[in-house]
Amino acid sequence: MPEQKEKLTIVMFSGDLDKALAAFTIATTAASMGMEVSIFFTFWGLNIIKKNDAKLKANNFARRMLNIINRGGTRRMTISKYNMMGLGTSMMKGLMKDVKMPSVDEYITMAHEMGIKMIACSTTCDVMGIPEEAFRPEVTVKAGAAYYLGEAREAKVSLFI
Amino acid sequence: MASETLDCVGLYCPMPIVKTAQKMKELKPGDVLEVVADDKGIKQDMPAWCKATGNECLSIKEEGSEIHVFVKKT
Numbered sequence: 001m002p003e004q005k006e007k008l009t010i011v012m013f014s015g016d017l018d019k020a021l022a023a024f025t026i027a028t029t030a031a032s033m034g035m036e037v038s039i040f041f042t043f044w045g046l047n048i049i050k051k052n053d054a055k056l057k058a059n060n061f062a063r064r065m066l067n068i069i070n071r072g073g074t075r076r077m078t079i080s081k082y083n084m085m086g087l088g089t090s091m092m093k094g095l096m097k098d099v100k101m102p103s104v105d106e107y108i109t110m111a112h113e114m115g116i117k118m119i120a121c122s123t124t125c126d127v128m129g130i131p132e133e134a135f136r137p138e139v140t141v142k143a144g145a146a147y148y149l150g151e152a153r154e155a156k157v158s159l160f161i
Numbered sequence: 162m163a164s165e166t167l168d169c170v171g172l173y174c175p176m177p178i179v180k181t182a183q184k185m186k187e188l189k190p191g192d193v194l195e196v197v198a199d200d201k202g203i204k205q206d207m208p209a210w211c212k213a214t215g216n217e218c219l220s221i222k223e224e225g226s227e228i229h230v231f232v233k234k235t
Contacts, residue, residue, distance in 0.1 A: 029175040032182035033213040099173050110179070 005036040007155035011148065014161055015044030015072070016080035017089060017104065023161045024107035030157070031114040040148045042121035046130060047072030048104060049120060054134035063129035070128070074104045112138040119143050163195035163231060164188065170227065174202045178210050181232065185216065188234045193219065196230045203228055
């Protein structure tokens, strides 16, 4: 008899390195406890799931500018405080490597293997002019708020990070 | 007593739990897994994980800096 799995939904609004790691830590732990997890990446969160070498063409000036300063990709992620022009982020990455904390790339692979659904917000993609090919293969769905709420209303735990 | 051992020394939360979950999938009901870790968090994490997944946390033994947790698959 299949039991109903408890659901966890996470809205990943932030694109910061530290916040992403917190989200993935909770997500993978939940999955390891048998929960069904989905992560909705929106706004700055889309940067986490863009390919590092994504081609971002855009049809107007504002989007082109945005895609230049907001290239995204795990390689360009910074911590939310004390970034200090990248110095803080490097030092924090060093500390995390010391305790063998997985990187965001490793977490994304792990999450995918554990069946965690990673979803890109379709509206934000249109607003920012991000094409589907810009995302990593682990991202399976492009969806909107109704899809998110469909999951969230059945979820036992819902987080906004 | 343990059917298998999982070495998580040097790994911090959530890795010991994630690895335990993965390893447990390979075991048969009744098998006992010995998880060795040095992250003190496991003393709370493992009982919580067992409660959530319906497995049995048999014992938690501290030997110096290492914590040995015995988990039985139900």
